[in-house]
Amino acid sequence: MTPEQFQQAVLNWFDRHGRKDLPWQQDINPYRVWVSEIMLQQTQVAAVIPYFERFMASFPALEHLAAAPLDDVLAHWSGLGYYARARNLHKCAQKVVSDHCGEFPRDIEALAGLPGIGRSTAGAIASISMGLKGPILDGNVKRVLARLHAVDGWPGQAAVAKKLWQLAETYTPQSCDKNGRGNHYTQAMMDLGATLCTRTRPRCDECPLADSCIARTQGNPQDYPGRKPRKEKPVRTTTMLLLEHDGEIFLQQRPPSGIWGGLWCPPQLEEDDGGEASAQEWLAVRDLSAQQVQGLPQLRHTFTHFHLDIAPVWVQLAKIPAQVAESGGGWYKLRQLNRPRAAQELGLPAPIAKLAKQLLALQAPLLAESPAP
DNA sequence: AAGGCGGGGAT
């Protein structure tokens, strides 16, 4: 698909289906387009509309904004988020007044040098309001182009961004004057991404680019653009000793601060997943002997910032050793720990409650075989 | 290259 064919398809679609009634699409000038583009950074159209209307009512032109107190500008931004945008907006207005005689420079590079205006926003302002060639690469265009060419990878990666920018440059009309319709092209690309080429459930049947879209052909448009790689959560490991005697297990209260502060847990070997072997060593050091030591299936509990892999070991004791009895903590009946609400009442971390349940299931049949006297 | 900024909507 040549750039000319691409542009024609996009513009034809825009003429029939594009949005043309948004507030910033009326009375188009660089000031209004600039304000709208800044507001639309990381913010959806529906949220922006009332803010844009109020903003224009109070600051109808650049000189009003430049002359306004920053606090006044921030008040108009309240609730939109990303408040650095408002500070930059104000700073930019003053800079345009002081350095550019109150007119935005008609040049992509110069625009992109102003506070709060990056490469994409500069392209949007230039193409929509100035008749210049202004490639843009916002989230919508990234999605359309990544799917059209099946560009793998996360756009946050420099190489992926470079490829997408190259495509954006290629397809953007050379001439953005009346004949080139660069303003409509830019509006159309954003509209396409916002209304058809959506992140989930793209409406490919209605897309003017469907026949050329590689992701569509592959049948996996939803896989583009690649997701930001989730930061790998580190894995911590621990061995938990389920010291059990006669249907009771031993729990200690954890220190008031830190993970599970103040909650009750079995004795724990930190940064250890030796499981059964570690448990044997722990017992030997204390000169304890157990009837049976049995590793149980590993359990993973995920916190906000790490995984905790728990290797539980079931240690059956013939009698309660003095060393353990006096070590601070208490013995709890598994049946009581497994009562409804018991975990909340006593203060048991979720994975510990789960372990208590598992252990009861293992141990109950044994008690049934040899009922207590 | 990665993180921060922020509120809201979709899933």
Next chain:
DNA sequence: ATCCCAGCCTT
């Protein structure tokens, strides 16, 4: 809950 959004700036 998690991810993402008409991004840009700083480190």
